[in-house]
Amino acid sequence: MESSVQRRANVYTRVPGAENVGYCTQIGIFQKNGGKATPLCGSEQLDQHVYKAVFTASYPSLQQERFLRLVLVNEVSRQVESLRVRYLRKLKEREDGELGTKPKDAGCSQAHIPCFGPVFSEVEKARIKTSPKPFCIGDKFFVPLQRLLAYPKLSRLCADEEMMRSVIADAVGLSSDGSAVMVDLHDYFDYLFDF
Template identity: 45%
Template sequence: MAEDIACNSVVDDNVEEVTSKKIIKFNPPLYKQRYQFVKNLVEQHQPQKVADLGCGDLSLLSILKYRKCVKELVGVDINEGRLKWNGSRLSPCVGDHLDPRELDLVITLYHGSVLEKDCRLLRFDLVACIELIEHLDSEDLARFPEVVFGYMSPAIIVISTPNSDFNSLFPLSVFRDSDHKFEWSRVQFQTWALDVANRYSYSVEFTGVGEPPTESEDVGYCTQIGVFRKKAKTVESDVLEHHGEHVYEVVYTTSYPSLQQINYRRRVVVYLVYREVNKLRRRYQVSLRRHALEPEPADPGNPRKFVSDLPVHTLTEADKTMATTPQPFCIGDKFYVPLKRIIAYPRLGYLCDNVEELRELLADSIELNRDESAVKVDLCHCSDYC
């Protein structure tokens, strides 16, 4: 959404003092709209390998690292100092260790030019070039398609660039950024994009972000975007991947904890089992108090069964499913929850394929009964009296 505001001209973070025209201010800011566009594209297509060419301050990568589908994130930029300075923004935080991702994630930052061929950038699902091409001179722009479309050849390429048709609304007589080598009209960008798509067997759709103010719709979006999709896969990349060169310098790399890693999966499973067993134990204690019953003496042949205090009409489908599983029981001052019941909880069933795997993950962390068929805990815990 764009608004007219007097005095200044603002495109992203660029401000120039003027008095002859009103400014266009975007809400959300234009750079956020561009990142949101890529984020939406990732959510739509669920790519596992994503690269940001000309990644700058890593803002886009910082957003994409939270997408559950992504397993590999790569950033490439010519400014080595900026990569080193901002790299720590991509490091896992405490929350990432407490609540691990479903899938592994590796993030790598490379110092290098998008005009260089590095085989580590092959076979990507999506490559983003956000506000990049306008920084290339004519010679470099001529080489760009050969490297990105021809060599890297990802499944999807998204390219954004300023729309010079929109510039008539700005009180500027020069480009939006002093480093821009050109700014294309919609016709110029689409002509270039269609030619590149045809040469490298891609289709392309045009859209943009940064809507113009009312009654100025004819200028189009402030930022124009082309989304290129590969028409057919080739075998060339497979050959190049094994014989290509590593020309980029690794500036930073990190990996995130995930449930695919056995130590983290065990930690989550143990936590969930403790939580569910403790809930059942407390419900059992409430049931005992309501029925004015005391725990019976230890009698392995006559355990006290768990009695649910939930009214039948309040039972959910999950509750009804759990009702068909082996029920918790009490023997003396010990409370038992069968593993077959525990694995029936959706989250635990997702993390463990079967009872045997659940038993292995709980080993040395949670006490089981003699035949290892149930979790065993004290019926009363010191925390109950706190």
């Protein structure tokens, strides 16, 4: 029985045309308790056996509120931090330009530094570009929820601004009117990046 189960698992994971999917990430080993094992004579006999579920695992689903909240808060925080760092870099470049100083060159041109991150389609880029921009008031940095919803990953997780606000409200700081995520402009670790 063990070899037939493994053979079936391999059939399911290596479907022609899906070679890039990879191998199983989990496996179950089945062992018959007592009784004499009967030899299997073909795939037809596999369908004749009746199996009893001994354990069922329910994997985290975004339909469950606690998992949606966890994923959404994580993605919002990641995106806000990315925008905050980008904002600080632009401020630094502007200050360096006004002072007539050149950015420090660590032996390589910035044009050759690889950029890792999501690749957006032209439609997605246009939606992001036309959404409300992040802004700063004093030492606080604000990212409008509408801006966050313009990013494809967040728009897939959240239907609208009201839903996003209600899911993340107790986990992240929001502006007084609840229309934007609010964080400190400067972070404890900013000194490492010369901001």
